[in-house]
Amino acid sequence: MTVAKAGEFGLIARITRRLPPGPSTLLGPGDDAALVAVPDRRVVVSTDVLVDGRHFRRDWSTAEDVGHRAAAANLADIAAMGAVPTALVVALCTPPDLPIAWAEELADGLGAEAASAGAAVVGGDISASPTLTIAVTALGDLDGRAPVTRSGARPGDLVAVAGRLGHAAAGYTVLCRGFRTPKILVDAHRRPEVPYRAGPEAALLGATAMIDVSDGLLADLGHIATASGVAIDLRRETFPLPGQMRDAAAALGVDPYTWLLSGGDDHALAATFPAGTELPDRWLVVGQVRDSAAVEVTVDGRAFGDGSGGWDHFR
Structure with missing residues (x-):
């Protein structure tokens, strides 16, 4: 059965019955709008869009994989502000001939990643479109804390990362070359493993700045450097290089540090902390913030590659 045969409201009914409420859901799908508890009285909001053929390929990923990726891309942004994710709303624009089973499995992935x-997924919208597109908006709660922004890094701060780096980019390269292994890399491209709890944890530890690594570590730390008016220097030797990535x-003739430093879509969290901060094991110290007239991100004191590392939709 296709989504056209099920009809708009039939599709909505099939999707919403697969989405359980979350702890902050007061009123979920089925009304004109959802109702979400906001104990902090401030709402952290982020939005992202995934386009078929641009952000995912249906011959590479299952619908459930795509659901996990779509949710993770937004939920990671909430965590990067030091907030706790509470809800997602999802807009699905789909060709009429899309199998309804694909849409149902997408909902399963979205719901599982949110959980x-x-x-929880609390609502959304559906429209016909020639291009399959998934737009997600995430909400979060700060639990009374100040948000951790990109602009607070100070000279002398430690630079640390929580989560995987380079795995998704390596998996993408492997898939582009027509291979399906190593599985750990391919699976990382299909479904990120986001350290959601590390975001609020970093806020409690006194993080001065933080960002979701979605476009590559160098590029995203560049946003912190620009917003804070500082330079950041990373130490190449601090980055572990997994054997399967090496x-x-x-085998593919690629410098693996290009994946580690410039690859996105793992949605690790990168943060700066005051010097001397004792960090839990999940946080790996990889560099330091420097006072410099040049706002830049370097590796061992030098630009890495051509200096343009990271994803750019229009490059």
Whole structure:
């Protein structure tokens, strides 16, 4: 059965019955709008869009994979502000001939990823479109804390990362070359593993700035450097290089540090902390904030590659 045969309201009914409420859901799908508890009285909001053929390929990923990715891209932004994710709303624009089973499995992925962050899908919209497009808006709660922005890094701060780096980019390269292994890399492209709890944890530890690594570590730390008016220097030797990534890079003729430093879509969290901060094991110290007239991100004191590392939709 296609979504056209099910009809708009039939499709909505099939999707919403697969989406359980979350702890902050007061009124979920089925009304003109949802109702979400906001204990902090401030709402953290982020939005993102995934386009078929641009952000995902249906021959590479299942619908459930795409649901996980779509949710993770937004929920990671909430965590990067030091907030706790509470809810998602999703707009689905779909060709009429899309199998309804695909839409249902997409809903399963969205719901499962939201639940893993302590949130829920509470509503959305559906429209016909020649291009399959998924737009997600995420909400979060600060629990009384100040948000951790990009503009607070200060000279002397430690730079640390929580979560995986380079895995999704390596998986993308592997898939582009027509391979399906190593599985750990391919699966990382299909479904990120986001350290959601590390965001609020970093806020409690006194993080001065934080960002979701969606476009590559160098590019995203560049946003912190620009917003804070500082320079950041990373130490190449601090980045662990997993054996399967090293082997894949050797087989494909790629510098694996290009994946680690410039690859996006893992949705790790990068943050700066005052010098001397004792960080839990999940946080890996990879560099330091420097006082410099040049606002830049360097690796061992030098630009890495051509200096343009990171994803740019229009490049």
